[in-house]
Amino acid sequence: MKLLNSFCFSDAGLYITKPEEQKVKSQGFPLKDRMSFKNRHIISMKDFSREEIDFVLDTAEKLEPAARGLEKSRLLDGKLVALLFFEPSTRTRLSFETAVNRLGGKTINLGSVEASSVMKGENLADTIRVVSGYADVIVMRHPKDGAGRMASEFSSVPIINGGDGSVHHPTQTILDLYTIRRESHLEGLKIAMAGDLKYGRTVHSLCQALALYGADMTFVSPPELRMPPEIVRELKRQKIRVKETDSFEGIIGDVEVLYMTRVQRERFPDPEEYLKVADSLRIDAKLLKAAKPELKVLHPLPRVNEIEHDVDSTPHACYFEQAFYGVPTRMALLALVAGVIK
Amino acid sequence: MREKRDLKVQAIEKGTVIDHIPAGQALNVLHILGISGDFKSTVSFVMNAQGARGKKDVVKIEGKEINVGELNKIALIAPGATVNIIRNFEVKRKYNVIIPNYIEGVLRCINPNCISNSKEPIKSKFAVLQSEEKEVFLRCVYCNSIIYENIVRHLF
Numbered sequence: 001m002k003l004l005n006s007f008c009f010s011d012a013g014l015y016i017t018k019p020e021e022q023k024v025k026s027q028g029f030p031l032k033d034r035m036s037f038k039n040r041h042i043i044s045m046k047d048f049s050r051e052e053i054d055f056v057l058d059t060a061e062k063l064e065p066a067a068r069g070l071e072k073s074r075l076l077d078g079k080l081v082a083l084l085f086f087e088p089s090t091r092t093r094l095s096f097e098t099a100v101n102r103l104g105g106k107t108i109n110l111g112s113v114e115a116s117s118v119m120k121g122e123n124l125a126d127t128i129r130v131v132s133g134y135a136d137v138i139v140m141r142h143p144k145d146g147a148g149r150m151a152s153e154f155s156s157v158p159i160i161n162g163g164d165g166s167v168h169h170p171t172q173t174i175l176d177l178y179t180i181r182r183e184s185h186l187e188g189l190k191i192a193m194a195g196d197l198k199y200g201r202t203v204h205s206l207c208q209a210l211a212l213y214g215a216d217m218t219f220v221s222p223p224e225l226r227m228p229p230e231i232v233r234e235l236k237r238q239k240i241r242v243k244e245t246d247s248f249e250g251i252i253g254d255v256e257v258l259y260m261t262r263v264q265r266e267r268f269p270d271p272e273e274y275l276k277v278a279d280s281l282r283i284d285a286k287l288l289k290a291a292k293p294e295l296k297v298l299h300p301l302p303r304v305n306e307i308e309h310d311v312d313s314t315p316h317a318c319y320f321e322q323a324f325y326g327v328p329t330r331m332a333l334l335a336l337v338a339g340v341i342k
Numbered sequence: 343m344r345e346k347r348d349l350k351v352q353a354i355e356k357g358t359v360i361d362h363i364p365a366g367q368a369l370n371v372l373h374i375l376g377i378s379g380d381f382k383s384t385v386s387f388v389m390n391a392q393g394a395r396g397k398k399d400v401v402k403i404e405g406k407e408i409n410v411g412e413l414n415k416i417a418l419i420a421p422g423a424t425v426n427i428i429r430n431f432e433v434k435r436k437y438n439v440i441i442p443n444y445i446e447g448v449l450r451c452i453n454p455n456c457i458s459n460s461k462e463p464i465k466s467k468f469a470v471l472q473s474e475e476k477e478v479f480l481r482c483v484y485c486n487s488i489i490y491e492n493i494v495r496h497l498f
Contacts, residue, residue: 044486124457124460124462125464145455145485146483147457150462164457165457166455
């Protein structure tokens with residue numbers, strides 16, 4: 001084993017090693033092999049190149065008629081997908097289940113955590129080893145940060161990370177990118193992201209992915225919920241134009257996509273302060289009168305009160321269609337990692 | 343001049359000499375090596391010694407040859423150090439400490455919610471990176487948390 005440098009004394013007791021070769025492909029393999037998605041884990045957007053994202057989005061577009069029920073697909077016929085949701089989820093779980101069904105596959109389900117072996121004290125590594133013996137693909141959501149990466153180290157079948165802790169949620173980013181491509185455009189997009197930009201994993205991941213396409217980004221948030229400085233620094237390093245502000249003033253008329261997120265009440269010890277912030281980041285139909293006709297408003301949902309219901313009937317509202325796009329994008333990822341689309 | 347320097351730290355018969363430690367890191371090196379007040383052999387160190395390339399620390403440990411695990415930890419706080427294994431007053435082996443690009447099982451992740459801080463059968467894993475200012479920082483392979491400073495505090 002090649003260690004790092006000239007100071008290794010022996011092969012015994014190595015603390016520094018290269019990541020072991022895994023049965024299932026993950027990050028780090030040569031570029032020429034990367035477009036092969038068969039048996040590949042989907043853990044983090046950092047594992048994707050721009051070409052790979054485009055390939056997934058192209059595949060999703062081809063599967064969209066089947067996602068809408070306009071065509072029949074048997075691509076996952078005979079395949080079993082395990083849905084391991086260790087914490088509550090509505091859209092992600094349902095859209096994965098829909099995606100498997102639309103492709104003619106079958107699902108097995110963890111059910112509630114309370115009724116599973118997790119309550120008996122089984123660790124995640126053992127659960128993954130067992131389930132990877134049952135299923136052809138595992139979709140997992142877990143409350144611990146990095147659980148997806150760890151699961152990929154113990155699984156003999158591809159893991160699709162359906163969200164782990166507050167870090168990764170790659171399928172949400174893929175569906176966000178797909179929505180933007182279908183409803184607007186990806187290249188050189190003028191986008192504003194608003195709400196909780198400090199803790200929101202969807203916005204972190206999305207702005208990093210959009211940077212691959214070049215973008216003009218405006219971050220709208222109160223000072224205490226600003227985009228982490230290391231992300232802003234990295235975007236600027238990639239020559240992305242970034243503007244940070246705490247209100248929508250002068251923003252709405254200038255952007256092509258407005259990505260809204262929920263400001264969580266528990267982030268604010270003072271309820272008054274929460275109400276003040278939540279109110280300043282609320283959009284309604286009146287505010288959107290200043291928007292370009294082509295402006296699309298996205299939101300990962302669930303919304304609380306950051307988008308007034310009168311926005312729903314405007315041509316700008318795109319969040320329900322965005323939720324639907326979770327189906328073709330997840331169909332694409334399932335079909336690709338299962339190796340039924342190459 | 344030479345004699346004066348020799349008086350500062352005596353030559354050792356058998357053990358390890360770690361030279362070119364960045365100034366101020368000698369105590370952290372001793373911490374990594376688990377050397378405290380109840381260590382029985384002779385330990386000598388110099389802090390802020392004037393070397394050819396500026397100030398440096400030097401550590402000499404009688405009777406202990408450091409192992410690769412200890413070296414890997416030292417590399418995180420003292421890149422550029424040299425390690426000399428001494429036997430019979432002679433340098434038997436000499437190594438340059440180079441920053442690794444990946445470490446496993448050496449530090450605890452700072453994120454309490456990281457999967458590597460749970461009961462799972464895994465070791466912590468970090469990518470070792472350097473800023474434009476050549477400062478070492480670590481990124482957790484699992485949760486992406488970054489350790490920028492006080493690396494020694496997070497060592498197992």
